[in-house]
Amino acid sequence: MTLFVLAVAAAVLFYVFVQPRAQAAPTFMVTSDDLPKIIELLRAAPEESFADLLFRPPEADPKEDPAFIQYSIEQGQLGFDWVLTSSRNEGDCDAIRAFIARQHLSVSDRELNQVRYLRVEGPGCESLGRKILNEFYRIPRDAPLEMITEGFDWKP
Secondary structure (H helix, E strand, C coil): CHHHHHHHHHHHHHHHHCCCHHHCCCCEEECHHHHHHHHHHHHCCCCCCEEEEEECCCCCCCCCCCEEEEEEEECCEEEEEEECCCHHHHHCHHHHHHHHHHCCCCCEEEEECCEEEEEEECCCHHHHHHHHHHHHCCCCCCCCEEEEEECCCCCC
């Protein structure tokens, strides 16, 4: 089932950023302040569910692939994923790993369907995405983020 989540995430990113916008998957605009509600909905969602939040750090080249964070349900467990499918996520992987370690959280390296990712589960994973957005990348709390979901309905 995790394979399904990562395959869907990769497909969604492809259709959002490679295919023309007219053919893109529907997206929602959220802020990092919405993360607690998103996570609450995700916890109640089925196994194949996920939420991807896409963003460009302030210093990023607008032509560069966006970075993204993902929360997903894997084997019945909520987790934070740093999926290595964009050049930004891959390039920042070591710095993100170090940031996670400074939060006193355990990170595991995983790979499914030839997609590598870092995963954090357990206490603290819920707040990690917000910390990465607001502290690591200095994205303002009210900055708009593009969200792609699967398995639950988002109604702001």
